[in-house]
Amino acid sequence: MAAAQLRIFDLMACNVYWDFETPDPREQHKFLVAFYPTGGPPVHELIDTITAYGPNGYRVEIANQPFTPKNRNGHIYDRTTDSHWYMLNLATGFMEAGEYRIEVTPKDGGAPVVASRVQQAGPTEALVGAYENHRKEIYDSFTPGQGDVLDADAPRQGVDVRWSPLSTLSGQDAYYIFRLARGASIAEFDTQNLHWWDNIFIQRVTDPTAGLNRETVTVTAPLEPGAPYVYFTEITDSNAMGDTNICVFQPHQSFRA
CATH class of the missing domain: 2.60.40 (Immunoglobulin-like)
Incomplete structure (x- = not known):
């Protein structure tokens, strides 16, 4: 061995x-x-x-x-x-x-x-500048967003989460990483026990553009009806760890399945 x-x-x-x-x-x-x-x-x-x-x-x-x-x-x-x-x-x-x-x-x-x-310093100036100019628009665009409850007859597997990317709002290209955990707030978000996440760093092995200007993810892990879930979406300037200069940690949002 x-x-x-x-x-x-x-x-x-x-x-x-x-x-x-x-x-x-x-x-x-x-x-x-x-x-x-x-x-x-x-x-x-x-x-x-x-x-x-x-x-x-x-x-x-x-x-x-x-x-x-x-x-x-x-x-x-x-x-x-x-x-x-x-x-x-x-x-x-x-x-x-x-x-x-x-x-x-x-x-x-x-x-x-x-x-x-x-x-490098340049990517931080570009991405943070675009984000600050459109922060509220991005936050409000998430669906399901803060406080939402899925409809009783909505599916609990293959749930789509959508938002407006910076490419649409400002023309700024960026990559998006979505992480979902069980819980109702940032205090309950457990990085050690994610329910589902969108690992663009692995996806890029077969898709070089993985995460680029992404505006929706499909959560393939089933959600428990009535349970709270909390997520945040990270914005970066690359889908390769070694090429990343800036990560924007957006506010957490929670919804009930």
Whole structure:
């Protein structure tokens, strides 16, 4: 049997425009390190440390612990791919442009696993500017939207969620990632237990334009009648993690099935 392998699938080191229903600053940045399945124990059992480096002495540690909404730093299990990814959200402003590098040190004493990307400022200015100009229009366009209840005779599987994309409102191209969880508010949104999500980073393997100017998703997972569900849709400038410079976290919305 082959030994477990520590391999990085891709790296996000990008700006975040935080438009969640919290008092946090709008201008943030994040790191997301996605790993391949190891072929053995979960990846967090193989890792000693994860360190991010950037321009002008930038350095930060990504914790080897479960990610929670409170710590915003740790690993998340994606059951759809049987793999883990690590995320660190930092409410310390947008990133300086330049190269960012991740070094993952394995517990077995082997060579560090390394990935890097170059952050650019231009895409943030374009995407955030377009979003701020049309924020309310986008929010109001979601259906089912905040507080909606599905009709009694409506299907509970194959439910469509629709919205107006920036390409229609402003001519700004962008990519969209939809995540749905059980719950009635952001406080109940469990990143570790998504009910369904639209993984454009995997879809792009067979569809290079996956997520581009997307204005609807079909939730293939069945919804329980009467149960509350909460979602948010992330807007990015790319459907490849390593090419992403900006993520816009739109406000959560909830509806009842």
